[in-house]
Amino acid sequence: xxxxxxxxxxxxxxxxxxxxxxxxxxxxxxxxxxxxxxxxxxxxxxxxxxxxxxxxxxxxxxxxxxxxxxxxxxxxxxxxxxxxxxxxxxxxxxxxxxxxxxxxxxxxxxxxxxxxxxxxxxxxxxxxxxxxxxxxxxxxxxxxxxxxxxxxxxxxxxxxxxxxxxxxxxxxxxxxxxxxxxxxxxxxxxxxxxxxxxxx
Amino acid sequence: xxxxxxxxxxxxxxxxxxxxxxxxxxxxxxxxxxxxxxxxxxxxxxxxxxxxxxxxxxxxxxxxxxxxxxxxxxxxxxxxxxxxxxxxxxxxxxxxxxxxxxxxxxxxxxxxxxxxxxxxxxxxxxxxxxxxxxxxxxxxxxxxxxxxxxxxxxxxxxxxxxxxxxxxxxxxxxxxxxxxxxxxxxxxxxxxxxxxxxxx
Numbered sequence: 001x002x003x004x005x006x007x008x009x010x011x012x013x014x015x016x017x018x019x020x021x022x023x024x025x026x027x028x029x030x031x032x033x034x035x036x037x038x039x040x041x042x043x044x045x046x047x048x049x050x051x052x053x054x055x056x057x058x059x060x061x062x063x064x065x066x067x068x069x070x071x072x073x074x075x076x077x078x079x080x081x082x083x084x085x086x087x088x089x090x091x092x093x094x095x096x097x098x099x100x101x102x103x104x105x106x107x108x109x110x111x112x113x114x115x116x117x118x119x120x121x122x123x124x125x126x127x128x129x130x131x132x133x134x135x136x137x138x139x140x141x142x143x144x145x146x147x148x149x150x151x152x153x154x155x156x157x158x159x160x161x162x163x164x165x166x167x168x169x170x171x172x173x174x175x176x177x178x179x180x181x182x183x184x185x186x187x188x189x190x191x192x193x194x195x196x197x198x199x200x
Numbered sequence: 201x202x203x204x205x206x207x208x209x210x211x212x213x214x215x216x217x218x219x220x221x222x223x224x225x226x227x228x229x230x231x232x233x234x235x236x237x238x239x240x241x242x243x244x245x246x247x248x249x250x251x252x253x254x255x256x257x258x259x260x261x262x263x264x265x266x267x268x269x270x271x272x273x274x275x276x277x278x279x280x281x282x283x284x285x286x287x288x289x290x291x292x293x294x295x296x297x298x299x300x301x302x303x304x305x306x307x308x309x310x311x312x313x314x315x316x317x318x319x320x321x322x323x324x325x326x327x328x329x330x331x332x333x334x335x336x337x338x339x340x341x342x343x344x345x346x347x348x349x350x351x352x353x354x355x356x357x358x359x360x361x362x363x364x365x366x367x368x369x370x371x372x373x374x375x376x377x378x379x380x381x382x383x384x385x386x387x388x389x390x391x392x393x394x395x396x397x398x399x400x
Contacts, residue, residue: 005294006267008255012248018241019230030219032291034252035265036310041218042249048212049246052231053239055208065235067206091232094205110236 009035061132063108063125065090073105080104082138086129086157088112088145096143104141107132112149113156121156130160139167146173209235261332263308263325265290273305280304282338286329286357288312288345296343304341307332312349313356321356330360339367346373 005013009031016027034042058064059071066072073079083104087093093106109124121127133140142157144150158168173191175184184192205213209231216227234242258264259271266272273279283304287293293306309324321327333340342357344350358368373391375384384392 006256006265006271008248008251008267009265012245012252015241015245015248018244020233021226021229026221028291029221031252032265032289033220034249035256035290039253041215042252044218045212045215046246046249048208048215049234049242049249051208052212052234052242056206056235065206065209065232067208071206089232090235091228 058108062106063110063128064093064106078103082136083141084129084133084137084139085141085143087143088150088153092143092145104139107140109144109153112144112153114149114152124153126157126160129157133161133164133166137166139169142168142170146171258308262306263310263328264293264306278303282336283341284329284333284337284339285341285343287343288350288353292343292345304339307340309344309353312344312353314349314352324353326357326360329357333361333364333366337366339369342368342370346371 012031012034013024013027016022016030017024022030034045055067056065057067057069059066059069059074061070061074064071064073068075080103084107085093085096085102085104086107086109087096088109088111090108093108096102096106107125107129109126109129111119111124113119113121113124129140140157140161142154144153144157154170161168172195173188174195175181175188175192181189212231212234213224213227216222216230217224222230234245255267256265257267257269259266259269259274261270261274264271264273268275280303284307285293285296285302285304286307286309287296288309288311290308293308296302296306307325307329309326309329311319311324313319313321313324329340340357340361342354344353344357354370361368372395373388374395375381375388375392381389
């Protein structure tokens with residue numbers, strides 16, 4: 001069998017299989033697609049991968065991925081430096097940016113506390129957050145994910161920051177817009193019930 | 201929004217999105233995974249992509265992807281050069297290799313006739329097959345896919361080769377092993393009925 005696959009092909013299949021959600025079948029389909037596609041496609045991809053780490057770093061203020069340090073958001077004078085949204089991953093900051101209403105700045109933890117995965121507070125940018133959450137900072141919005149690990153991380157951060165005299169908030173929990181009560185899980189429904197708001 | 205994503209990141213997201221079956225969401229998840237992963241992962245992938253086209257070519261005999269020309273299968277003295285299996289893609293040859301019983305050689309068409317996609321016989325390695333199917337060649341097994349395009353391609357090849365005095369065969373059609381009559385589509389069932397074999 002191995003005779004039928006040249007080494008450069010198996011090598012790319014193996015490298016692609018190392019990505020999450022890409023099994024050996026998808027990897028080989030992608031590889032043979034690239035073999036048939038114009039050279040430019042694999043070239044672009046190769047160069048983009050080479051530059052990804054070489055040209056990016058973490059912002060020394062918020063630890064988001066950036067080319068320039070500080071990152072464009074931290075360097076933007078119009079952003080409100082007194083409000084910090086704490087997120088697990090860069091993509092979470094992106095999701096908040098997409099709402100178009102958040103005017104504050106971010107703090108990217110690069111993960112969440114997870115005893116199962118052996119990730120403790122020291123593996124995250126929590127110490128950096130504690131150091132940063134002073135001076136002009138008025139509010140820290142803990143925007144970790146609404147799950148066990150995100151909740152544990154939020155609780156830990158809350159404990160670390162509570163003596164600083166800041167406003168500490170967390171994103172609201174409840175029914176997702178467009179959701180259907182019938183299909184919503186009971187934990188979400190419970191949180192929606194507990195967090196119910198007075199109307200009118 | 202674009203402020204939150206540095207250019208090297210969007211560039212990789214765009215390059216990954218160009219792959220079949222990978223949408224912008226998967227592409228950005230993969231990109232941020234690579235940002236967090238050890239450098240070696242993106243490096244390996246980058247180099248494998250660079251080498252994929254640079255180090256491979258088509259075998260001048262069977263048109264399979266190969267590093268050396270002729271490919272290891274065509275160069276193997278133990279393979280029976282008198283039997284040629286015609287397949288659409290390199291992955292199809294691989295599937296036949298996996299059965300472990302085919303001792304002949306391959307001919308890779310690099311596609312199938314498809315009027316819808318504007319692919320005609322001249323876009324495939326059919327002329328090369330006609331030229332190759334002579335001399336010692338005794339049998340050509342047409343192993344194109346069991347579908348409309350594969351059938352059209354098989355018929356075209358059959359017409360081109362029928363005056364050569366070769367044995368022309370096609371892979372059997374019928375029920376897939378492990379399948380269930382109840383769930384099998386009626387075309388497959390019809391082919392299984394028409395192709396029924398005498399028992400005992």
